[in-house]
Each structure stands twice: as structure tokens, then as C-alpha cells.
Amino acid sequence: MSIGKEILFFFGALGAFNGFVLSLYFFFLTQKKYLSNYFLGAMLLALSIRITVTVFVYFNNDLPKTYLQIGLSACLLIGPFLYFVLQSGIHSIVKIPLQWKLHIAVWLVIIMLAGFWFPYQNYPILWNNYLVALIxxxxxxxxxxxxxENRMLLQKIISDYANAVPAEKWFGTIFLGNALLFLSYFLGFSRVPFVSCITGAIAFTFILYLIILVLMHRKRTDDLFVFNIKEKKLNQEEAFVLSQKLEKLMLEKSLFKNPNLSLNDTAKELGISTHQLSQFLNNNIGKNFTTFVNEFRINEACEIMLSNEKLTLESIGYDVGFNSKSTFFAAFKKHTGTTPLNYQIQALQT
Structure with a gap:
């Protein structure tokens, strides 16, 4: 085996091993037992089986075809477990619904029956030409x-990743990691030039290390695994107090003029957690952090336009906290329904 192949084998095998270790962690070692963690452990176990088979078959074509059957069969569980990870985590499901149990049972029965009636060893053409495509x-x-089903979460992460809460980033990473692995394997099986199935094993290794680093460099992990999307709103009195405090902070300290202002920075100023502020804005105010801050910026920009005709629109945008002309113009039109120039012209005519 060449040095290059030895390196590929090392990283692929390391990823598979770490996958088994992490699956055990999510099954048995997390301090609090969340349903989403059990499904994540199951998904990692299925992925690790798939990766292990990929690595060993890639570097030893003489292995019995039964190994290929095991690896491909494991793929049938990855998708369902991914779905259950996201559904149980994002919607705070604490008990496995009966239909989920039946769902998993059906796929396990299909795996066993297909493996018994049509073993890869005896039906390689059937597997290679049809069953792999179905899988x-x-x-x-x-x-x-x-x-x-979780498109709103994914859209928020893509558009405003810096201000996403830890749980949003966590479940988004799980979904996108799965998408990367699927793409790697699909391109490999499709025989796309310069791509092989070992690519999936290497991708899996780096995704696992990313997960490990997230876990190791955090003082607590509960806020990763809990996604209280149905969390109750603050009562009217609590919401009013926090709203007044937040508005006073924005106006007196002009926090909105900081182009790099983040959800975390604002939460620290208020003396509450990032998650609490995010929940307050979304559940009680009905806006995300970016929209909330931009409204202060646009209101300030409107006042400047009326009081100072000499400043350019671009400079006004920078003065109120926007970091680019295009962002300012887009936010202004979204908030007022017109462009900054039209607004200024109409204001001066009146």
C-alpha cells in the first residue's frame, strides 16, 4: 500500500472509530437523556458501519460480499434516523411515538428479508443495478x-448564522453534515471522475472532529440538545419590562450603530442569555435580531435625511450601522416600502 493510500486508510478508519465512540457517548454518557441524542447515536452507528465497510472494502477487494451487503443495508437506517433526530430535537419530543417505532421496525424487517432472500453474494447484479439505486x-x-419540514430553521442559519442560537447551529450542522456525506457517496457510486466512495469516509472523519470540538470547547452542552421551539412567551409584565430595557439600551447607547453588533453582545448588555433574548424577540416581538436592530437604524437614517441634505445616502447608511450600501438600501426598502432616494425626495417636497 502506498503512502497516499495509507493516509486515506488512516483517516477513514479513524473517522469510523470515532463514529462508534460518539454513538456510545450519545447513547449512554450524556448527562441528561434527550430523545434526539438516542436517535443521533443510532444514526452515527449506522454511518460508522457504512464507513467501516467502505474503508476496508476499498483497500481489500477480496473481502466477502457480505460486508458490502451490511454496509449498504446500514444506509437504509441513516435517513430515517436523521429525520427522527431533527423532529425530536426541534419539536422537543420526549417519548418515541408509536408510529416511529413501527416505522423503524418496517425498515429493519426489510433489511433482514432482503438480505435473507437476496444475499449480495448470490445476487451481485441485482444489488449493483437496482438495490443500490433504491437505497x-x-x-x-x-x-x-x-x-x-425544517426549512425555516435552515433558512435562518444560512441567512443569519452569527445570531443563531446554539441548538439551531447544532441541528443545522447535523443536517448539512448528512447532506455532505450523501453527496460524497452518491458521486462515488455514480463514478464521477476524481470522486470515490472513500471521499465519504474522509468527509465523515472531519465532520466528526467538528462535532467533537464543539463538545469539548463548551462549558455546557444542554443548550445544544434542547430546542424549545414551543417555549412559552413571557407574560405581559415581563415582556414590557424587557422591551423597555432593550429599547432604552438601543437609544441611549446607540448600540445599533455598531455594524458588528451581535445577539450575544446585546444579551450581555441586558444581563440575560443569548437564548432568552432570541426567544423574546421571536416569540414576544415577532422579529429576529437582525430585523429588530435594522428598524432602529432605518428610523435614525430617516431622521438624518430630513435634517441634513448634504450627506450622501451611502454615508448615512454607514453612520447608522450598516456595513454596506447594498445592505442599507435593501433593509430600507423592506422597512419603508421605498428606496432611500425616493424617501428623501418625497420628504423634501413636503
């Missing part, structure tokens, strides 16, 4: 369904 279609379908 990847099933994995893709579950990934697509998971993304569609």
Missing part, C-alpha cells in the same frame, strides 16, 4: 423530507 433514493428522500 440511495431512500436516503435522499428522507434527507429531502427532513430539509423541507
Amino acid at each position: 440511495f433514493f431512500q436516503w435522499f428522500s428522507y434527507s429531502l423530507l427532513s430539509g423541507f
